[in-house]
Amino acid sequence: MARVRQFLPHLVLGAGAFIVLLPFYWMFLTSIRSPAEIFDVSLWPIPKQFDMAVNYERAASQVPMMRFMLNGLIVCLGILIVQVATAVPAAYALAKLNFPGRKLLLTLVIAALCVPIQALALPLFVGLAKLDLLNTYFAMMAPFFLSVFAIFLFHQSFRSYPDEIIEAARMDGFSEMEICWGLVLRGSLPSLAAFSVFSVVAHWNDLYWPMIVVTDINLAPPPLGMLFFSDVESGANYGALMAGAALITAPMIVCFLLARRHFIAGITMTGVK
Amino acid sequence: MQKSVELTGIGKGFGADDVLKNIDLSVKPGEFLSLVGMSGCGKSTLLRIIAGLERPDRGSVAIGGADVTELDPSARNLAMVFQSYALYPHMSVRQNIATPLRMRRLSLASRLPLIGALAASAEVLREINKSVEQAAETLHISHLLDRKPAQLSGGQRQRVALARALVRSPAAFLMDEPLSNLDAKLRAHMRNELAALHRRLGATFIYVTHDQTEAMTMSDRIALMSEGRIEQLGTPSELYEHPATLTVARFIGTPSINLVPVEVLPNGSVSLFGQALGLAAAGHNAGPATLGVRAEDVSITPEGLPLRVQRTETHGADRFVHGHLQADEALPVTFRLSIGAPVAVNSDDVIYVSFPPERAHLFGRDGSRLAAFPTDRVAA
Structure with missing residues (x-):
């Protein structure tokens, strides 16, 4: 009985992890398979014909993948910096x-x-169009500059910062901005890491808003670029498509793994999930 | 540096409650003044008003004769030691102690990380470092300078907080219950050190505590506060020997003063359960009153008030006897018995006690002290 109780949580968690990871595994599997095997339902990791090089080469050469990544980076960093600031x-x-x-x-x-971005899409689009700002990086970033989620998350975390330290700092002559950035944020680095992961992942993967405001392929962030890619290919080459998807997912996985410990501390400490 | 601190007509309310009611207090240069009282009496609020962390609704604060009521905390040149020590958690001990100096002597640009190292003058940095090391030496924490606050014990953090306060020679030191997070033994030790530090620096100390022992042992003067007012301001022995009100008598002294209800007869003589005590109240104060007698003023006598002993408590040189007056079982009385006294006192013994009438304190119904003088009769 004790053994069952010991293993049961792991079993449940393992099942959960399997469900979450399956699509990633499938994406990777498809990206190394040849077109002939694409629709094979087998999950066996070794394909009969190993087409990894072909697919990835195609994904990297057919469309300006590096350009998409750079666009994604500019948009994500721009949004993140203004949001935090x-x-x-x-x-x-x-x-x-x-x-x-x-x-x-x-x-x-x-x-x-509680207000979803979709509700604001039309007025934002009209506004940006009137200002002649469509097809710019700014148009992709602007709606996300002010993040109430960030305010809420940081508020939860800052609240627990000891008041006496803030008062000691005031007596020592710190300005409010120095207290805010140098002491309080300093004491909430896990929240900053958590928020950064949330924000970067959300905007790196965002397809909806860039699709509305950007038609220029040179400005497209990765998911929109992939859309152009699949259009070019008329959806025929799934292997290459998945190779592209794997390429754009990789930075996010690396980003999460680097910030993993802080990220977990950040969400457990502030009671935000 | 020593400066006076003058408070005039300070009033402060939070919502409907008046936390401070018209406080006047003058702290002399170089004085160690304690603000004591129960929690919620307004002593911490008063200290925070002096520090500038809280604005008074009425009244003014002057330091060294200059009005600072409208000044920011940092412009008042005061140092504060907080109950939780309030050390900057991400800085080493050295950086913590240096911070008040860096904030004063370095420009904003030279305080920034990285760029700062280039902008700051090497001369100033050397001076700061020297002051930090001196302060650390004064408080015996030189060996801890490179640690982080999280790696220190409570007592060590306390010393770092003190070093951070004294490093910049402030006009006055404000301390908000700085010893209350330490264990009893360390507290007694730090009490001595604080008193010694005060003597050596000759600086003005304003010390908030709810612990009357701390106030009694360290202060030049004590301001005892209750319900937003100063009940009595005086030296520790004045407060002990001549409590101005019942509140003061109750608060000061361990064990607590013995209080018994008495009756002031129309002719002025004071009687306890119908027995004259050899004490007369001056003026027209007939009616119920309260008599206070310190434990050390009560002694065992062949005759006097009958007392049933409950238990005795040995404190090394002293023994305290706790008992109830036989006339009223609900009235506890404690008195001190010197260990040298060859008296065997056991539980449930009935003994007789008395006290010299001139050592008794008489308080009227409103809690204020009544003038009283011994009559020639022997104390009952």
Whole structure:
């Protein structure tokens, strides 16, 4: 009985992990198979004909993959930097400063969490079109500059920072900005790591918004680029398509593995999931 | 450096409650003044107002004669030691102690990481380093300079917090219950060290505590606070020997003062359960009152108040006897018995105790002290 109790959680978790990882495995498997085997349902890892080199070469040469990656990088970093630069002071003020209307503002932040991007897509698109900003990096980044999720996450984490340290810093002559960035954020690095992973993964993988505001293939981030790619190929070569998908997923996996420990600390500490 | 601290008409309210009601307090240069009281009496709020962390609703704060009521905390040149020590967790001990100096002597650019090293003048950095090492030496923490706060014990963190406070020679030191997180033995030790530090620096100390022993042992003067007011301001012996109110009498002294209900007769004489005590109250104060007698003023006598002994408590040189007056079982009385006294006292014994009337304190119904003088009769 004790043995069962010991193994049961692992069994359940293992099943969960299997379900989550299966699509990635399938993607990778397809990317090394030849067209003849693509629709084979077998999960056997070694294909009869090893087409990895062909598929990956094709994915890398058919479309400007490096260009897509660079676009993705520019968009993700641009969004992340502005999000952190705006959300950290806002969260600090909401968590640690006393001013009238603080509770109301915090309520608005939480309420804003409930508004999906799709609801705002049309007005944002019209606005960007009027300003003649469609087909720019800015158009892809602008709607995400102010992240209420980031404000909320940092607020949760900053709240637990000891008030006495902030007061000691005020007596020592720190400015509020130095306290905010140099002490409080410093004490919440796991949250910063967690948020960075959330933000970068979400915007790296975002297809919806770039598809709306970008038609120029030179500005396309990876998922949109893949879409152009499959159009070019009329969806015929799944092996190469999956090779492309594997290529654009890899940076995110690396990014998560690097920040993994902080990421987990960040979400468990702040009670955000 | 020693500066006076003057508070005039300080008032502060949170919501509907008045936490501080019109406080006037003048701290002399170089004085060790303690603010004591129960939790919620407003002592911490008062300290935070002096520090500038809290703005008073009314009144003014002056340091060294200059009005600082509107100044930011950092412009007041005060150092504060917090109950939780409030060390910067990501900095080493050395950086922690250096921070108040870096913030004052270095420009914003030279405080930035990386670029700062180029912008800061080597001369200033050398001076800062020297001051840090001196402060560390004063508090015997030189060997800890390269550790992080998380690697230190409570007592060591306390010393780092003190070093960080004294490194920049502030106008006055503010301490908010700095010893309350230490264990009893270390607390007693740090009490001595703090008192010695105060003597050596000659600086103004304002010390908040709820522990009357700390206040009694270290202070030049004590301001005892209750419900947002200063009940009594005076030297430790003044507060002990002449408590101005019942609250002060209750708060000061271990064991607590013995309090018994008495009746002031129209002719002024004070009686306890119908027995005259040899004490008379001045003025027209007839009615119920409270009599306070310290444990060391009570002694066993051949006759006097009958007392049933409950238990005795040995404290090395002293023994304390706890018992109840026979006349009223609900009234506990504690008195001190010198260990040298050749008296065997056992539980459930009935003994007789008395006290010299001139050592008794009489308080009226409103808790204020009543003038009283011994009559010629022998204490009952």
